[in-house]
Amino acid sequence: MKTHVKALVVGGGAVGTSIAYHLARAGWQDVMLLERDELTSGSTWHAAGLLPLFNMGYATSHIHDYSVKFYKTLEEETGLNAGFYVVGNLRMAQSRARMDEFELYASTAETVGIPYEWMSPDQIRERWPLVRTEDLQGALYHPTDGYINPADVTQAMAKGARQRGVVVERRWQVDGYHWTGAEWQVTVTKMVEKGGNLVPSDEQQVISAEHVVTATGNHAQRTARLLGLKIPAIPVEHQYIVTEPDPALAEWRAAGNAEHPVLRDADAKWYVREERKGWILGPYERNAPARFLYDVPESFRADLFPLDLDRIEEEYMSMIHRIPSSETVGLKDDYNGPICYTPDGNPLVGPAPGLRNMWLAEGFSFGITAAGGTGYYLAQMMVEGEAEIDMAALDPKRYGRWMTTEYAARKNEECYEHVYILHHPDEEREACRPLRTAPCYDRMKARGAQFGCVNGFERPNYFGPLDAPESFDHDARSFRRGGWWQYAVDEAKAVREGVGLIDASAFTKHWVSGKGATEFLDWFTTNKLPKVGRINLTYALTEAGTTRTEYTIVRREENGYYLVSAGALTEYDGDYLRKSAEDFMERTGKLVLVHDVTTQWGVFAVAGPKARALLRDVIKDAEPDTALSNKRFPWLSAREIELGMCPVMAIRVAYTGELGWELHHPIEMQNYLFDLLEKAGAAHGLKLVGARAQNWLRQEKSYRAFGTELGRDATPLEADLPRFVDQEKEFRGKAAMQALGVRSKCCTLLIDGPEDADPWGREALYLDGEKIGRLTSGGYSVAFGKSIGMGYVRPDLAAEGTRLKVRMQGQLWDAVVTCDAPYDPKNETIRKDG
Structure with a gap:
């Protein structure tokens, strides 16, 4: 051995063999794959081998599309x-709502070229x-996909990997990982047959690897324990019968x-395909256990596992x-085997949190479909x-350490059950809630x-x-304007015409300090750093020059910065920030401290033409009438103020594009501050506002959002x-950005x-029947009384006045x-004095 x-891939299923193959194809000469048993002996061997292109996610659609095309070249x-x-x-629909789902998917498929x-x-x-x-109402037909033999495609990828120099070793189990600061020391143990079981022998080796990729499938929890991580990849029973x-x-x-064709009756929650002049039925039933x-x-x-026919009786009938x-x-025949899931159904693909040169490829519920594309795109990331x-969307750090x-x-069981439940864009699944x-x-x-x-x-x-009639269903979802739509309209109008309050406490917040903080952030981000007491919007780039993170930076001290970023990506942002600071300190010897303070600070955003009047009623200041004026509190500045008995770091900025302030406050004082603002707001018509209205309002101001307009x-x-x-300054990724x-x-x-x-x-x-771009955000504009969207097009088509077509509900x-x-292109409203 x-x-x-250079790279050690752990796991010999379809995903692991694809990664090894693609690393070699991308030019890495020294790649090894380890499998604790035999290739395909995990979930791969009992997978049904379906290759569905259908997926509502942009990245996952690309991955599935690559796999289908790649597998056709292997022979x-x-x-x-x-x-x-x-x-x-053939994906069949029994309802109009299901056809709405297919039509939304189809427009996404067009952006990928499926x-x-x-x-x-x-x-x-x-x-x-x-x-x-x-x-039936109708069906969506994909003529280019179908099904594949999981063992055969895995062996074909393994042979292709060997032909490109990959070493494949079977019957070796990883028992330990140790990072030396330069490479991984991986302790492996030879596995032997004993009484029908596979058990460790006394033979051990230590393999040095510059990079390690784990694709351990059902063994992901053991991998997590060895690495000291939390990996929410846990198998759920999946049954199918022949x-x-x-x-x-x-x-x-x-x-x-x-x-x-492979038949899918999504409303009945099953797939069926031919098998030796009979049928394979694969249901996605309720109550399948993790x-x-x-x-x-x-x-x-x-x-x-033993078959549970009672559990799938409805689907069988x-x-x-x-x-x-x-x-x-x-x-x-019958099969009931473990298939790995994650809480949102997407696999975990990318760098492991907190670790260097450790890559995860875990949690594949559609592993055969995703294996080829995962290998291709992960190899790009690594090489x-x-x-x-x-x-x-697939990054392992999208789940924080609270998980x-x-x-x-419990979430994985829910995700399994929802495979064929309508995937409304406004869906909210209930398992494990409320938690945070x-x-x-x-x-x-x-x-x-x-x-x-x-x-x-x-x-x-x-x-x-609060007094909704029994006929109003808050849980009703739609691919069109749902029952919630009019309430979001009213909230958006309140911000444009009066004053609204938004709970933005989920924002990610980091405190960056130390003697090297200023120099570090100047290198780490693209914009000029603000002066003390001011704020700035800026971006951290990848080494490839693309957008890694968006930050609002508040400079509170000469070397003390408060960074605010997307609430959905706390660990994702924090890991990149900490690792980048470590790299900077190693290079310069200058101290940079990074602290995650997300849960220490609550945030209320108060916005609208009456925002200043409301806050004047509660501010404690020697000159309350002028405390919030442009002279004392200009746009894009931050001040320590007192609202009643609550100390507040107020930031004059509003994601809605109206006159407004973000009120960052000690989380333990949140209810006091809420009551204070609500009481004072009664005289000004204060309305509570949710995220959906805020999303519409920010599009009226063309405010880009990370995860939609902003990404890698x-x-x-x-x-x-x-x-x-x-x-004019040097920053990480600058040359690569310019080269693109x-x-x-x-x-x-x-x-x-x-x-x-x-x-x-x-x-x-x-444009003229040719696909020239895609939307990344969409919604309704109360300012213009029509739909609004943001997206990417050819540069020559981005000019004001260009007339295009957008595919919605199957029509242009x-x-x-x-x-x-x-809305307010000169920012006159947001800068309004008073």
Whole structure:
């Protein structure tokens, strides 16, 4: 066995072999793959091998699309047939809401370039008469995907990896990781058969590796323990059954007809495909339990759990309804095996939190579909420093250190159950909630708050009526304007016309200090640093020159900075900030201290034309009438003020684009401050405002948001934010940013869309029938009385007045590029004096 490699991949399933293959293909010469048993002996061996292109996420859609295309090339390269049956995929809809879901997905698919076709019930029945269609609304058909043999495709990737110089070692288990400061020392133990079990022997080796990738599947919790991490990848039982041959199907095929596509009745929660003239039924039922919360027993190898037919009776009967000929066939085989999940269903792909050169590829619920693309894009991240698509949605650090095993297990069970439940863009899943709550949670709830969940925090989405009729369903979701829409409209109008209060306590907050803090942040971020008492918006870049994080920086002392960033990405931002500070200190010897103070500070945003009048009623100052004037408290500045008995760091900035202040306060005083503001606000018509209205308002000001307009696939210059990039100074990623140029450009569009729907930020943009860009955000504008969106187009099309089309609900609607910040473009409202 080799004892020193550039990259060590741990795990010999489809994901691990793909990563090893793609690292070698990307040019790394010294790669080793370790498998504790045999290749494919984890979840790979019992996977059904489906390759669904359907996915509502942009990054995951790219990953699945790459896999499907890549698998078709393996036989030519390796001589091994990967067992890819390109039979297509027919996703059926029983309801109009399901067709709305398909139409939203289809527009996303267009942004990636994934082909699809629409089919009516009559067309389905004519083409595949064994399928009952009278209760269908229609279907979405993918002609280019199908299913594959999981073992064959894994072995083909393994052979391709070996041909490129990868060493594959079986029957070696990792028992320890140690970082020396320059490389990983990985202790491995030879595994041997004993009484049918696989057990450690006395033979051990230590492998030195510059990089390590873990793709350990069901063993992710053991990996987490060895690395001292929390990894919310826990398996859930997944059952599928194989029937005896169906005479009607056998007759159909004997007549020379082609194999059925993979059939998916999403409303019935199952997939079905042909298998030796019978059927495979794979349900996603309720109450499937999580397994292996802490470890996989040594006795569990390529094993299965007992079948629970009672649990899938409903899905089984619905298959008989959809394919009536299957009613008389018996069961031939059954499978009930562990499939890894994460709380949001997306895998964990990217750098491990807190560790250097340690990469995770865990939590794949659709591992065969995602394996090829994961290997490709992760290899780009490792070899080139960044992938060509924004992988932040899959980053392992999207879950903070607050996450527990119990949380992951319960959320993963919920995620499994929701595989075929409608994926509304405004959906909010209920498991494990409420968990992280600000002190004002109960007050907000008592006033009608309907909460969303961000990084585990409860955050008001909107405030519904306390006296709502029984017919009003707060939980009703829609791909169009949901029941919440009018309440969000009223909230947005309140900010534009009066005054609103928003709970923004979930914001990520870091305190950066030390003698080297100023020099560090000047190098770490793109903009000039603010003076003491002032604030600035700035960006941290990746080494590839794209946007890694957006910060509002408040300079409170000469070498003391308060950094505010997106609430959804606390650990994601914190890990990058800490590692970058460590690199700076090692290079310069100058001290930089980084502290996560997110949970120490609550935040209320008070915004609207009456914001100053409200705050004047509660401010404690020697000259309260002028304390909030432009002269004493100018725009983009920060001051320590007192509101009643609460000390507040007030920042004159508003994400809504109105006159306003963010009130950062000690979290333990939050309820006192809330009561004070609410009481004073009564005279000014204060309205509580949720995140959905705020999202619309920020689009009217063309404020980019991280995770939508801002990400690791575009630079701040491409986001059209040159005013926040000081190209006269040196900063991390500057040369790479300049070398990229402006490949596409962000713009804001006003949209004449359907009367009952707004864009969600996933839609394709067209000019003269040619796809020229995509939306990244969408919503409704109360200022203009129509839909609004932000997105990326070819640079030459980003000019004000350009007329485009946007795909919504299967149709093209008129859209026009507007100026940057169409609402109050000169910032007169936000700078208003008084």
